Amino acid sequence: MTSTSNRVFIATSMDGYIADRDNKIDWLDTIPEINTIDTGYNAFVERIDAFLFGRGTYETVCGFDIDWPYTKPAYVLSSKLKSGELKFDEHVTYLSGKPTEVLKRIHHNGHHNLYIDGGRVIQDFLRMDLIDEMIITTIPVLLGGGVPLFGELDSKLLFHCIETKHFLNSISQNRFVRVR
């Protein structure tokens, strides 16, 4: 059987938010130099076969004035959006259904190691214990409210932090892997 993995690479505030109260992410640039250094994103993407985005994350990307920025196949999890509505739709495959069903279809396409992105999707996957690794970059700001990375769980999940990095004397990054 081919091994599979679902991985997260994301930034949060010190208090665990991925967006502020207005759903804005401009605070990610609190330490602007972070955009000029290698935080491991490219190396992370080399380890995955495809992206799986939630609807909100994909809509956010479509709202940016950029070309399609991803170098691997991308899926969008949405029961609401229809292909052709958004500007990057030629680059993505829409899927809907439960996480296990969606994964089965993606694996059937030969994509076994996935970058899972989007607050709602990550929470849904964690609730079903489907996340294997999380690389979390902590932007050293307390927002005091916003969209949390983590949600409620029925039972606790044990990880190990196997790597810690420190950037620009102000930002930390921790790599957590699920211990099963």
Place this chain on the structure above:
Amino acid sequence: MTSTSNRVFIATSMDGYIADRDNKIDWLDTIPEINTIDTGYNAFVERIDAFLFGRGTYETVCGFDIDWPYTKPAYVLSSKLKSGELKFDEHVTYLSGKPTEVLKRIHHNGHHNLYIDGGRVIQDFLRMDLIDEMIITTIPVLLGGGVPLFGELDSKLLFHCIETKHFLNSISQNRFVRVR
């Protein structure tokens, strides 16, 4: 003028809780070896003059079958407790009032660098921007609910993570200092 500081040294889960849904902290021993190594607690205590505990934290300590474990003067912030009710009361000074008033009285006693402990007190102090440093040890477990370290803030607070440590290949510790 004598310089003052309010510092926090605390452990949280990956999802930012300091106690679980049942107000229990046994998950702090998820990686039991953490209790056998130097995580910097003693060095931290050397840098402070006194402890300021919230009522809940103090009551928790009084519930442990131990001798008084602190080596510096200790204050307890409570408008409810009366001196003489709890087993360690001979070791502490009760105070009540707003954070700034309480700090004024503690500073008047010659204690200028304080260890602030207790979820409620930390949140109250952060809301008034009275915390200068936070050393946060992250236990690599998702609890999925509980008592959060951080609460709501009226405005965001910028820190820098000036030091990152990695213990037992599974636990990270980040030292954040307030940038003013």
